[in-house]
Amino acid sequence: MTEEPILLTPGPLTTAEAVKRAMLRDWGSRDADFSALTSKVMAKLLAVAKAGPDYCAVPLQGSGTFAVEAMLGTFGPREGRLLVPVNGAYAKRMVEIARRLGLDVVDEAGIPYEPLEPDRLRETLRRDPSIRSVALVHCETGAGLLNPLSALARAVAEEGRDLLVDSMSGFGALPVDAESLGFTALAASANKCLEGVPGMAFVIARRDALERAKGRSPSIVLDLAAQHAQFEADGQWRFTPPTHVVAALGGALALLEREGGPPARLKRYEENRDTLVSGMRGLGFEPFLGASHQAPIIVAFRQPRESWFSFAAFYEALKSRGFAIYGGKLAEEATFRVGTIGAIDRSTVKRFLAAAAQVLRELQRTGTGDAL
């Protein structure tokens, strides 16, 4: 096997040795040991969300979008409308999911690549009393844009509506305080800031909302109320659980605790981002977003317009030096993205910058978009 690449992507991402090692054991899915592992992992997720006894964590097989669809299907309003303020690709996807589920959706366009505005949200809610719930994205991973979750949540609570949050790309690092945010449900996954491996997601939801949601989901497998009821009844997953992924998440949560919890992790990611942005600027790359709303998760850079630059060649040359990045287009402009999360630190980012500098020199020297 060739050496593993460093994944500078928004997940799956580079994981710690201990997380990989946690998967070197088989678990009987119906065994009490595995039930105990699942409940321990769920308790730790509640602690990460600072959630008290009014909340439970419901795990779900699949990628993050499965949890978003499960959340909208289980808690989306059947009477009244769902407001989705849209300032990025993931909110747009929530609109698509909610429409497919047959919900009555109001999609309100925000200013592209600008954070959502709490005052505007408040006005929309005052104007339209038929809106029952609001679904929004904490960090829009396409551009790496941070939305002001606490101020938005306050507006939703003060206007007496339910809040559903996609906190996929920030959970484990960006602050989430269930008690003060007061959301009905929040979806996230194992393989982003929690630094686990892909294959499972989860929703942190109010207990009373789960009770009320019995029988509402149009899906069998994505019914969070039924999934929760089964855990309460006998501690079991309803369908084959991703046993090794759960074990890896257990290992990843132990590492999160050892690091000092979400505040310490956020600090490491902020250092990664700051090192990356200043180093890339030094190489002539401009970040796509303004610094004030750039989350420490992933940074989008504008592609140079000079003829010697080719993203494909840049990507391949970085890959041969051990680094995987992401392409992407934002606002019809060619960009590329570099993740700052995962089991990496400032020294990893510095090694990436050195590789990027080398590759750039090669591209400029050959002048044809080919690098060695």
Ligand SMILES: *Cc1c(COP(=O)(O)O)cnc(C)c1O
């Ligand atoms: C990653 C992500 C998701 C889920 O994506 P999957 O590919 O299904 O894991 C959803 N929302 C946001 C904001 C994300 O960053």
